[in-house]
Amino acid sequence: MASLNSIATSSRSVSALPFDQVQSEVPTVSLLGLDFADLSLGAVLGWLAARPVNAPFGYVVTPNADHLVRIQRQPGLRPLYADAMLRLLDSRVVARAAKATGLPAPAVVPGSDLTSYLVRQVIEPAEPVTILGMASEAVDALAQRWGLQRVAHYNPPMGFERDSGSMEQAIRFIEDNPARFSFLAVGSPRQCMVAHAVALRGRARGTGLCIGASLLFLSGHELRAPRPVQRAGLEWAWRLAQDPRRLARRYLVDSPAVLRLLRHEARAKRQLQ
Template sequence: MINKGKYSVLGINIHAVDYESAVKSIVSAAAERHSYSVSALAVHGVMTGFLDSLHARRLNGLDLVVPDGQPVRWALSWLYNQKLPDRVYGPNLTLKVAESFAKQGLSIYLYGSKPETLDKLVANFKQLYPELKIAGVEPSKFRKLTEKERLELVERIKASGANAVFLGLGCPRQETWAYEYRNLLNIPILAVGAAFDFHAGTLPQAPVWMQNAGLEWLYRLVQEPNRLWKRYMYLNPLYLWNILLQYLGWRKFVPTMPNGKETIESYG
């Protein structure tokens, strides 16, 4: 089990952990019913914080941010000599947590995505882990929630008795949601994004060799060029350039922490 602490990657604290450590922390928090907000960040996720100081504070206010993308794992190695055996890929982390929950009798609440995706996801989870307890399922409204809706959502999740929320709203909305709701729910919140679509079978995953080579972004770009070309053509080079500046010591990226003045987005 590896847990080497957290390190600034362009001002975003990334935890140098492996799957075993991450799963253990999440399961422990779920069993004890205390707040534990988790996200798995690839390059795009890191850059959302790099380009937005308010969002950077939110990300650094989460309890666990794991290196979802290979380039983020490599940055930990290049900058801090933290050589992890593998990244902690959000979709794989989702399955490992679900498996552990099933074994320990813990329950999950699925929030986000579309009804048809959730239906397929639930069916596949039940096939993979027959003992997994799914306490509730609720699709996204794809808009900002009113204060009344927000409080009602909190009450529904609490009333379900769920030990954790699996959250699929997409980056950066899901990280904002995890930050805002972490102390309202007081259970683990896992921002797992595309894991909903991957495990529902509605979005194909990149071949393993592309994932290992850090080319998952290219696979996704080919799948959704109109939506993703600006993200990858702009953010990937900007990420690499600033990682180089950080490596050479030409720029310092000091993480900023929450100051209690972050605005409430309430997207659901």
């Protein structure tokens, strides 16, 4: 992982620009029907830090192989990702596979890395932070470990996305607890469903981050793969070993289908040339 100082330097160089200029200069790479931001982690941090706290609510998604396969199988989910203000590729495996088939690949910015640097470096201890999801004890541990003094937290019930009243409560929680950064940690695609609904209503402000289990690594409730394992593109194998019953189908059955999707896209592009 890059040092905090090097990330800070990159972030400051981007955040020194007016936000409307920063926003217009985000380069993108199209892959599997989504336009991904082609920015380094430091540039993304600067982009987010430059965004005004009172800006209309916009959200960030970090699709991985599992998400990309699910979108292809359930096209109704595509707007949840397409309407995000920033899409970041969270899979070194997908990036390498894309390049192997001759497709361009955006920079990889893992959601867990982004979350870590936001909490450790960008967010001020006294500023409000909103968290949807996670157990109360994990949120308490997170706040204590990283000095977060003003955390608003709500953990919706299981299956809340299928109940209109519970879904409304989750949406209202984001709207009623304004913060520069709101972390949506209720899993995919639920967190994207909430973020999308909040953005469409237009009442909230700030930036929503659909980050899954990322905050659990910072709270100490889950152990992230060592850095060499991450760089090798094997973080999925580490997570599978930690929780095989829950993750076996995702990583061994569903996610590998992304390789077929990439080959199909590469073949279609070659035929058009």
